Amino acid sequence: MNAFEYAAPRTLDEALSILGEHGDDARVIAGGTALVTMMRQRLVSPGYLVSLREIPGLDRIEAANGDVRIGALATHRAVETSPLVQERIPVLAETFRRVASVRIRNMATVGGALAHADPNQDPPVTLIALGARVALRGAGGKREVPVEDFFRDYYESALGPGEVVTGVMVPRLPASSGAAYVKFLPRTADDYATVAVAATVTLEPDGERCRAARIALGSVSVTPIRAQGAETLVVGQRLGVDLLPAAGEAVKRVVDPLSDHRGSAAYKREMAAVMVGRALTQAWDAARASARGTR
Amino acid sequence: MTFTQECAIPVDRERLWDFLMEVPKVARCVPGVETIEAVDASAYKGSLRVQVGPIRLSLQGTMTVEEQDRASWRARMRAEANDRRVGGGIRARMSLTLAPGEGGTRLRIETDLAVLGRIGEFGQPVIKKKADALLEEFAQNLGSRLQQGG
Numbered sequence: 001m002n003a004f005e006y007a008a009p010r011t012l013d014e015a016l017s018i019l020g021e022h023g024d025d026a027r028v029i030a031g032g033t034a035l036v037t038m039m040r041q042r043l044v045s046p047g048y049l050v051s052l053r054e055i056p057g058l059d060r061i062e063a064a065n066g067d068v069r070i071g072a073l074a075t076h077r078a079v080e081t082s083p084l085v086q087e088r089i090p091v092l093a094e095t096f097r098r099v100a101s102v103r104i105r106n107m108a109t110v111g112g113a114l115a116h117a118d119p120n121q122d123p124p125v126t127l128i129a130l131g132a133r134v135a136l137r138g139a140g141g142k143r144e145v146p147v148e149d150f151f152r153d154y155y156e157s158a159l160g161p162g163e164v165v166t167g168v169m170v171p172r173l174p175a176s177s178g179a180a181y182v183k184f185l186p187r188t189a190d191d192y193a194t195v196a197v198a199a200t201v202t203l204e205p206d207g208e209r210c211r212a213a214r215i216a217l218g219s220v221s222v223t224p225i226r227a228q229g230a231e232t233l234v235v236g237q238r239l240g241v242d243l244l245p246a247a248g249e250a251v252k253r254v255v256d257p258l259s260d261h262r263g264s265a266a267y268k269r270e271m272a273a274v275m276v277g278r279a280l281t282q283a284w285d286a287a288r289a290s291a292r293g294t295r
Numbered sequence: 296m297t298f299t300q301e302c303a304i305p306v307d308r309e310r311l312w313d314f315l316m317e318v319p320k321v322a323r324c325v326p327g328v329e330t331i332e333a334v335d336a337s338a339y340k341g342s343l344r345v346q347v348g349p350i351r352l353s354l355q356g357t358m359t360v361e362e363q364d365r366a367s368w369r370a371r372m373r374a375e376a377n378d379r380r381v382g383g384g385i386r387a388r389m390s391l392t393l394a395p396g397e398g399g400t401r402l403r404i405e406t407d408l409a410v411l412g413r414i415g416e417f418g419q420p421v422i423k424k425k426a427d428a429l430l431e432e433f434a435q436n437l438g439s440r441l442q443q444g445g
Contacts, residue, residue: 155349156349
């Protein structure tokens with residue numbers, strides 16, 4: 001690993017000013033699970049590391065204007081075990097629980113994982129299905145980007161130069177809704193998914209027909225993706241034997257998997273259709289239970 | 296890894312061939328090429344910058360033209376380049392074929408590529424996609440340069 005300078009500012013403004021001063025040579029570090037690995041492999045060699053860990057409050061998980069706001073410095077483990085997240089958005093707690101091993105979850109942060117933009121991660125998939133937004137701050141001010149628009153290419157995000165992820169805002173699902181995250185994991189429990197799918201389903205007052213749905217997938221393209229074609233197919237429908245294969249076919253048309261040691265592109269494409277069927281079924285069942293509970 | 300790519304260049308076969316055999320000129324149409332100089336009649340050395348996500352590679356290496364057969368409109372070349380900092384490099388054998396196509400010439404490139412070391416571990420899954428993006432830009436550059444009169 002190359003030698004580098006290390007700064008641990010106490011305020012975000014100070015962090016942004018250091019980033020502005022050092023430009024390309026500076027990298028933000030939070031939990032370090034991704035960046036340090038890449039530095040060890042010399043894939044990246046920043047001359048300046050700006051840690052966000054000394055900035056107070058950046059790890060908060062709180063309710064804000066109907067959303068759950070998760071600070072960038074919250075660890076995966078903190079989201080997994082947060083009573084607020086478990087109560088309001090249980091699918092998100094479950095998604096974070098599925099990430100790697102507990103040792104990694106204790107270090108890896110929510111903001112760091114988003115900024116890393118690895119297309120095989122779990123949280124972005126569920127965040128897209130939930131309609132979450134990433135909060136960013138740079139020298140020019142604050143902005144919010146829907147998570148589905150945040151990922152641009154393989155390990156590339158919408159983060160501008162000198163910009164930092166400050167948190168993620170997750171809206172609450174409407175009444176009569178259900179959500180599911182399914183991770184196809186044929187190798188080891190701490191592996192990246194071969195295919196991952198998150199789905200949310202909101203039902204009409206009849207408790208059967210779908211009013212709204214969102215479907216997102218991970219590990220099937222150079223970024224996590226949203227499958228809007230499949231969503232359109234299920235809206236207005238009841239969960240029937242024909243619906244899931246049709247949704248699966250629609251998903252196969254938008255995935256573009258990479259062949260790797262977790263499977264060939266063709267295999268992952270087939271499994272994407274299967275996993276979408278499972279995620280929709282689970283989300284639908286949860287939505288029905290929720291509809292029964294609220295009537 | 297082997298793959299075949301094709302693109303259309305809107306000039307006739309003779310003109311495209313003559314241009315392609317002038318390696319320094321062609322190199323300037325390849326996105327990311329920073330330097331290129333002749334070592335002898337068929338060998339060149341140069342450097343190429345490629346970015347994959349947060350990783351910036353600076354590949355230094357050589358390229359050798361192994362065959363130029365105008366009668367069959369076919370050329371073969373070999374390239375080797377390394378990034379010293381990251382550790383790793385590429386070895387490529389490429390075969391170019393020119394065929395008449397609609398409104399110009401179809402350039403067909405068959406590549407046998409090995410990506411070695413750490414670059415390979417990280418980049419293997421996206422090499423084909425990067426190569427496609429590179430070719431698309433190369434074809435555009437080549438087309439516009441030839442239409443401007445080479």
